[in-house]
Amino acid sequence: MAASDDLFLRAKHRTYSGLTEDAERVWTGPFCFIQAADPQLGLMKAWRDGDCDGGGDEWAEEVELTKQAVEAVNQLTPRPRFMVLCGDLVHAMPDTPFRGGQERDLKAALKGTDPSIPLVFVSGNHDLGNTPTPSTVEQYCSAWGDDYFSFWLFYDASACPQLKDAQEEWLEEQLSRVSSSSSTVPKHVLVFQHIPLYLKSPDEDDDYFNLQRGVRQNLMDRFKKAGVKAVFSGHYHRNAGGCHGGLDMVVSSAIGCQLGDDTHGVRVVVVTADGVIHRYHSLEQLRTRGIDEDLRKLLQA
Numbered sequence: 542m543a544a545s546d547d548l549f550l551r552a553k554h555r556t557y558s559g560l561t562e563d564a565e566r567v568w569t570g571p572f573c574f575i576q577a578a579d580p581q582l583g584l585m586k587a588w589r590d591g592d593c594d595g596g597g598d599e600w601a602e603e604v605e606l607t608k609q610a611v612e613a614v615n616q617l618t619p620r621p622r623f624m625v626l627c628g629d630l631v632h633a634m635p636d637t638p639f640r641g642g643q644e645r646d647l648k649a650a651l652k653g654t655d656p657s658i659p660l661v662f663v664s665g666n667h668d669l670g671n672t673p674t675p676s677t678v679e680q681y682c683s684a685w686g687d688d689y690f691s692f693w694l695f696y697d698a699s700a701c702p703q704l705k706d707a708q709e710e711w712l713e714e715q716l717s718r719v720s721s722s723s724s725t726v727p728k729h730v731l732v733f734q735h736i737p738l739y740l741k742s743p744d745e746d747d748d749y750f751n752l753q754r755g756v757r758q759n760l761m762d763r764f765k766k767a768g769v770k771a772v773f774s775g776h777y778h779r780n781a782g783g784c785h786g787g788l789d790m791v792v793s794s795a796i797g798c799q800l801g802d803d804t805h806g807v808r809v810v811v812v813t814a815d816g817v818i819h820r821y822h823s824l825e826q827l828r829t830r831g832i833d834e835d836l837r838k839l840l841q842a
Contacts, residue, residue, distance in 0.1 A: 568728060568814060571840050575614050575624040577807040578775020579795035580607045581667060582643040583632035588798050596633030600643055603797040606805050606824065607650040610796050613827035614807070615655045619840060624658055627775040627793070628665025628735030630685065635670050635677040644684055665735035665776065678704060716767040729817055730769045737774040737792045740781045750777045764788055770817050779803055780821050791819060811839045
């Protein structure tokens with residue numbers, strides 16, 4: 542979740558280097574950030590083999606794609622304010638073979654990110670397991686940091702009800718804070734999660750790739766009430782989404798394995814005083830041509 546006069550990121554009680562709350566309270570002009578999803582080291586081989594329940598015993602392709610993404614983002618001018626990875630960092634589930642190697646190699650690939658571009662991690666179902674437990678949540682936090690950027694517990698919290706309650710309390714506190722008339726009114730409020738609220742329509746049927754209807758509607762109502770402008774997610778490995786009642790649902794395809802016709806890429810998000818404009822860019826386009834000219838002009842306004 543992000544909110545402030547400008548934009549700041551908070552996960553539990555953590556503030557990220559270069560994104561401290563006090564430093565971000567004053568609007569200083571348009572800026573951009575990068576939203577990426579699903580590097581998911583190990584899935585490409587597993588998908589080709591038809592064994593996606595396995596962890597995938599090879600992931601050199603995803604490592605190379607992640608390095609390409611880092612290289613492309615590093616050379617952007619102006620520099621993105623931050624880069625957020627919306628979940629499924631690796632393919633191997635917790636406590637399965639290849640998990641440690643995949644995490645190690647992803648961290649090594651991401652170390653090339655310019656220090657001026659903070660990295661923010663969102664947990665996905667492969668990072669925590671489809672039914673998270675206190676143990677898998679702790680493993681994730683130990684490897685990647687705080688876990689409250691995604692709403693995975695709303696999908697299936699049956700094995701960790703106390704953690705769900707804690708997350709629910711945190712979410713309500715954040716939404717109340719940004720919508721309170723007694724606090725500084727934010728220009729924009731954004732939510733980052735792994736599983737989309739929906740893929741095309743808020744009333745679509747429940748699916749592996751979306752949140753269940755009851756959870757979906759509850760979150761949408763609360764997000765709208767709090768003035769959330771957009772929800773950014775991954776998980777689908779294709780671009781999708783829509784806009785309903787002023788709430789933009791943005792589903793971005795993957796750095797890694799593609800399950801549709803999109804190319805490996807990331808989403809460039811430009812934040813102006815009046816709006817949040819976003820567009821998916823292939824890694825090749827971003828590396829050779831940078832961001833689209835119309836988005837670049839918005840940053841110069």
